[in-house]
Amino acid sequence: MKERFTKLRADLKAFWESRSKNQKITYIATAASVIALAIFLTVYLSRTTYVTLYSEVSPSEIGRIKEVLDGQGVMYQVEPGGTAISVPEKQVDNLRVSLAAEGFPNSGMIDYSFFSENAGFGTTDNEFNMIKLAAMQTELANLIKGIEGVKDAKVMLTLPTEGIFVNDATQEASASIMLKTNPGQQFTEPQIASLYNLVSKSLPNLSTDNIVIMNQYFEYFDLKGTENSYGQSVTDQMAVKKTIERDLQRQVQMMLGTMMGQDKVVVSVTTDIDFKVEKREENLVTPVDEENMEGIALSVQRITESFSGTNPAVGGTPEAEDPTDNRTTYVEGDMGNGDYERLEETINNEVNRIRKDIVESPYKIRDLGIQVMIEPPTADDPTSLAPEVQQDVEGILETIIRTSLDKEAAGELTDELLAEKIAVSVQPLKGKNVAFEEPKTVIPWWVYVIGGVLLLAIIVLVVLFMRKRRREAQMEEELALEQQLQAVQVDDINMEQETEATARRKQLEKMAKDKPEEFAKLLRTWIAEE
DSSP states (O other): HHHHHHHHHHHHHHHHTTTHHHHHHHHHHHHHHHHHHHHHHHHHHOOOOEEEEEOOOOHHHHHHHHHHHHHHHHOOEOOSSOOOEEEEEEEEEHHHHHHTTTOOSOOOOOTTHHHHHHHOSSOHHHHHHHHHHHHHHHHHHHHHHHHHEEEEEEEEEEEEOOOOOHHHHOOEEEEEEEEEEOTTTOOHHHHHHHHHHHHHHHHEEEEEEEEEEEETTTOBBBOOOOTTSSSOOOHHHHHHHHHHHHHHHHHHHHHHHHHHGGGGGEEEEEEEEEEOOEEEEEEEEEEEEEEEEEEEEEEEEEEEEEEEOOEEEEEOOOOOOOOOOOOOOOOOOOOOEEEEEEEEEEEEOOOOEEEEEEOOOEEEEEEEEEEEEOSSTTTOOGGSSOOHHHHHHHHHHHHHHHHHSHHHOOOOHHHHHHHEEEEEEEEOSSSEEEOOOOOOOOOOOOHEEEHEEEHHHHHHHHHHHHHHHOOOOOHHHHHHHHHHHHHOOOOSOOOOOHHHHHHHHHHHHHHHOOOOHHHHHHHHHHHHHH
C-alpha cells in the first residue's frame, strides 16, 4: 500500500512538472471555481428560511411564546423591537395551530364571550359597565377589520351616563376609530358612508357627527356633508373652489413657464366664489312699440256730438221752493243763442306680457387674486429681469382677471382695482423641487461572482474537451500511419546469419543504451584485466 501511494505521488508530481505554466493556472482556477460553487450551493441549499409567526404582539406575549418554543425545541428568531417572532417556514403552520390551541396570542381584549366565561355575583355596576364597554369596543373593531383594505382597527367609545329622572336630557355617545390600512388604500364615498353607518347603528344615541375616523397616516375619512335644497354641500363647494383655483393656476403657470422656464415661476391663485343660488319669477308688461310706448289697438270707439241754435229756450221765474222739488222744474227764459260739442274716444291696446321663471346658477367668481414669484435670469440679481418683462406679466394677469370675474359682482374694474388684485415678486427661489431619480434595481455582487465562476468553468471545460478531441485525433492519425507502415514493410534483403560475436555485440550495445553506468564499470573491469 505504501509503495502504491509513493508511486501515485511520483506520478502526480511528474504530471504536474510536465505541465506548462498556463496549464497549471487553468487547473488551479478550475479547481477553485468548482470548490467555491460547491460551497455556495451547500450553504444556499442548507440554510433555513424564517417566516413571521406572529407580528405586532406585545413584548410580554412574545416572551411567553418564546418559552413555549424553547420547551418544544423549535428554532426561532425575535425580530428587532421585540414585537414579532419568526420560525422556520416548514413549521409555521403547525406551530400556529398548536399555539392557537394553547391560547396564543392573547391580545388581552375582552369580547362578549367574557360574560359567559367569567359571570359572577360579585361584579359591581361600575365593573360591569367597564367590561361591557371593552366588549363593545372589541366587537366593533372586529367588525371593521372585516372590511377590505383594513388590516387592524382600534375603537374608543364614550357612552353617556343615563339620567335618574325621566325629564333629564338624553346625552349623545361618541366614537373615535383608528384604522390601519394597506399602503395607498383609498376608500370611495359610499364605502366611507357605509363605515359611518356601521358605527352609528352599533350604539344607541350615536350620531355620525360624533364619529371620527382616521388611519395610521393621520388621514381623516370625513363623511360627505349634507346637501341643501339645491344639491350643494360644503364639501362640494370646497371642491369647486379648489378646481377653479387649480385651473387658473395651471393656466398661468403654463403661460409664464413657457415664457421664462417652468422652474423660474411659482403661481398662487385665490378666489372668492359666490355659491348663492337665486330663484325668482318675473311678470313683465312691455309695450309693443317701445319707441312710442304704444301697443296694438284691438278696438276703437269714437263718439262725437255738436249743437248750435238761436230759438228762444224755455225760461221764466223759478217756482216757489218746494221740499219735494228735485230740481227738474224750470221757468221760461228769454235767451236762446248757444253752441254745444262733445267728443269721446275709447281705445283698447294690447301689450307684451312676459312671465319668466329664472334660476341663476352659483359658482360666480366675485373676487380673484393672483400672486406670482419670478426668479430673475441671474438668481442673485433682481435687477437682471427687465422692467418690460414684468409689465408684460402684469398685463397678462390683468387680462385673465378681467375675463374671469363676474361682471355684475365685480362691477367696474379700474386700473387701480386690478393692481390691488395682482402681486408680482422678483426674487431668487430657494425651495425648488428636486427631481429625484427613480431607484434602480441593483443586482448583488455575488450574482456577478457566481456568474463569472460558472462562465470560467464552462470555458475551461470546453478548452479541455477540445484538447482531448485534438489529442484523440492525433493518436488516431499516428495509429493509422503505423498501420500503413506495417502494411508496406519489406524484409531486409541482407539475410545475414547471426553469429555468437554478433549476438554479444548487440547485447553490449543494448547495455550501453539502457544501463550506461554498468556498461562503464564493465569497460573499466576489462581494461584493468588487460
